[in-house]
Amino acid sequence: MSAAPDRPLPPALAEAIRRDLRPVRPLMPSSARSAIVVIIAAVAAVVLIVTHGLREDMDAIPGPLFWIPFILRLGVGALLVAFAAREAVPSHGPARPARIAAFTIALALLVILPEAFARAVGVPRFPPRSVDLVCYEIEMAVAAPAFLLACWLVMRGYAVRPLFAMTAAGIGVGLLADAALFAACPIDNSTHWMLAHSGAVLSYALLGAVAGGVIQRLRRVTSDK
């Protein structure tokens, strides 16, 4: 900062600080915070695989056809969780082009991957069970622990764009759970995936956005007092 004349500390500010001047431990680095969320999401995925088993047609699917969509979901999900963790620290969040690109890619994956996969394995668009929404409930349940943890970690920080931070956390953990369900769900048609699976990811995006909006509003109300 440039040299400046001394400015006395306003008594009201000094008093407010004194009332709450307990030592605090700095937040863990954003890489460590996002790694914890990814690990929790991985544990939930393992529990899902152990309880539900891998998809029945696993052996019939060519390797790249399974691994490419799986890794894309995992990678973009982890990236968005990392963005949320970075955003929890002022001046540490990703730049606007990176934020826009990550959201665009994530939303594109939710539409393109189910359609491309169904076409590649040759599944009709509306076979029986295409509107089976049990997977929606399972995916919501698988993502829940990581989502709660991600929200808590963002709230422990100070996101100057809470709406972005929480929405990124929602889509991120949703995509991680989506990867797990991709390894377990036996239904391949795109209608089912868009309704039950992409729907769950979008639900978490919405929950995140609502939570972010609430944080922003609460902060404004507190500031106005």
Next chain:
Amino acid sequence: MAPDDDPLPALMQRYQGGEEEAFGEIYRLTAPAISRYLGRWVDSSRVGDLTQETFLQMHRARRTYRPELPFRPWLYAIARHVAQQALRTHGRKTSKEFGVGDYPDNLHPSVEQAGSLRLEVEQALATLPFDQREAFWLAEVEGLTSVEISRLTGASEGAIRVRLHRAHKKLKEWLRQPPRGVGDVSGA
């Protein structure tokens, strides 16, 4: 200030440890610059309140500071957030509200020239779009690098460089023209 000479990271660590004196020292060293920055966003009658609000929010955010992060973009990002919150309620300062008194003392070269030059610079600044004016202010007055400005505004580094280039160009064009009247900020 060179990063090695900057006392703020060490003060911040002491403040995180619960030392009240460290907070006072951080306030003393940074409040004038934060007030000047907030003066770019809101009218002067609200700068004092928002400066205090910035330091209250800094207190709430203090656990997010890590010594390996540069301190100034971190604090300016909080100030920017406070200003944006205030603008949602009360609206942005218009270009015509920019006052000569907002300008820091280190910009004018001599007492004799100060009045007219400051006025010219203020008028020229007032013609810039807000994002260019903010980038120019942070770079040329507060001494932040384009990387630091990028971090605190959330824009890409390339976008900040473009804003600075355009701001410099427009200011040069403006200042090369004959002097204008005090209230004339209609554009170069």
